[in-house]
Amino acid sequence: MFQAYGTQRALEKLGYDSEFINLYTREEEKKNENKSFALKLKPLLIYMYARLNPKLQLKYKRFREFHGLMKLTKRYYNIEEIYNNPPNFDLHLVGSDQVWNLQRGFQNPPYYFLGFLGKDEKRISYASSFGTKNIDKKYNSRLKELLSCFSAISVREDDGVQIIKEACDLEATQVLDPTFLMNAKEWGELATKERLIKEDYVLYYGFDNSELSRQLIINLKKRLGLPVVAVSGGVSFPFKVDYFVKEAGPREFLSLFKNASFICTSSFHGLAFAIHFRKSFLTIKHPQRNSRMETVLNKFDLFDRQVKNANDLLIQSDEEFFVDYSKIEDKIEFERTRSLNWLENNIANLIE
Structure with missing residues (x-):
């Protein structure tokens, strides 16, 4: 959603009107809001949890509201509709x-x-x-x-x-x-004004359940003496943290990044928003799809931000551990x- 929003804002800056082809199938809608279930225990439990949890329902509402900030065509429910009647x-x-x-x-x-x-x-x-x-x-x-x-x-x-x-x-x-x-000012203006977490914190954003991620969460808390806050696309989080924010929509996501003291992420856009808001961060290498992270890290001389051993951060100097953005x-x-x-x-x- 941020990629789409950023593209449309860039086109506006250049003086062009634009619309997104609003292809949103029923299947995608069900997947995004956990409206699908099967008569198997795990999918059924996820469905029930999502339907009955007010925080997750608030999250879905917030995504729908942010989606409404963009200029869209009429909704297409499948690709065949577009092929049969292409937009002009x-x-x-x-x-x-x-x-x-x-x-x-x-x-x-x-x-x-x-x-x-x-x-x-x-x-x-x-x-x-x-x-x-x-x-x-x-x-x-x-x-x-x-x-x-x-x-x-x-x-x-x-x-x-x-x-x-x-x-x-x-x-x-x-x-x-x-x-x-x-830029950071433009993204910051979209963030919720009120902080979701009042105290200072380390933010973890990612999708993996690796041992490296688990150990990084433990060691970052030890190194910085701060609580760890997690945000994820899923309905649950695999590691023990101080706060798991289930209700974050796009604006709340931005607020969490904007106000974090340090960021750890296995996501490319976690890396991107750490840079946007000029935050010190660590990244976790994706086992297959790491090319996009490597391109950005190399381009901005930040390749040392990619962690291989979670224990390294406990012995690094502050100069090695924190990012000096004035240099880049x-x-x-x-x-x-x-x-x-x-x-x-x-x-x-x-x-x-």
């Missing part, structure tokens, strides 16, 4: 996130490659991602066929540039995730400007 715009843009993830092959039909458009329709990508360092060569021919229709291609990872070059012999540009097209402010601003300029120039070349 001067330019179509796809991105960000893993819209080109080919782990399970090509989606049929290839919606996220804008396959519903006519041959002469103008299209570009902004910060699209394959979610991996490489793809199976058997996809090369089809990928080239689909991407050759694009007037300009930008991707989120350095590896994506290489994939497109090797698989398609096409040029692509690496740009920042669209959340970087907004110029790099962050340079990359933000470069990414926004790519978007501005490629849109202007096509519709002005």
Whole structure:
């Protein structure tokens, strides 16, 4: 949702009106709000817990409200509706996130490659991602066929540039995730004004249940002497923490990051918002999809933020443990400007 919001705000800054194609299937809605259940014990218990827990119901309400802040087309309930009656715009843009993830092959039909458009329709990508360092060569021919229709291609990872070059012999540009097209002040204005946690705290945001994550939570609390607050996309959290915030919608999520004393995350956007709000942080390497984290960490000279051993943080000096953003402010601003300029120039070349 933040990627979508950041993209639309960037387009507004550049003077363009935009709408999101509002594809939201019944199945996705049920999944997002835990409205589906099976006659098996675990799914049934999750369903009952989500339906009866007022904090989770508040969370779903908050997401719906934030969704309403964006300009959307009418709601489409399946991809076939879009193919049968394609929306008509001067330019179509796809991105960000893993819209080109080919782990399970090509989606049929290839919606996220804008396959519903006519041959002469103008299209570009902004910060699209394959979610991996490489793809199976058997996809090369089809990928080239689909991407050759694009007037300009930008991707989120350095590896994506290489994939497109090797698989398609096409040029692509690496740009920042669209959340970087907004600054900390802009994101902070969206956050709830009242702090969710009154005292200082360490924030953990992630989706894994690794032993490394568990040990990091323990050692961060020991090192900093602060309570640990967790926020997650799920209805439960696998580790012992001082607070697990179940009711956070997008605005509350921003508030938790804005007011944290330190952040630990296994999520790319956890990393991104730690940087947006200039917080000291540690990241946990994803076992398969780590390319996007590595691109940002390398670009901003923050690769030492990726933890391999949880005990290291107990012996690091303060200089090693905390991030000195004064050393990298110029790099962050340079990359933000470069990414926004790519978007501005490629849109202007096509519709002005």
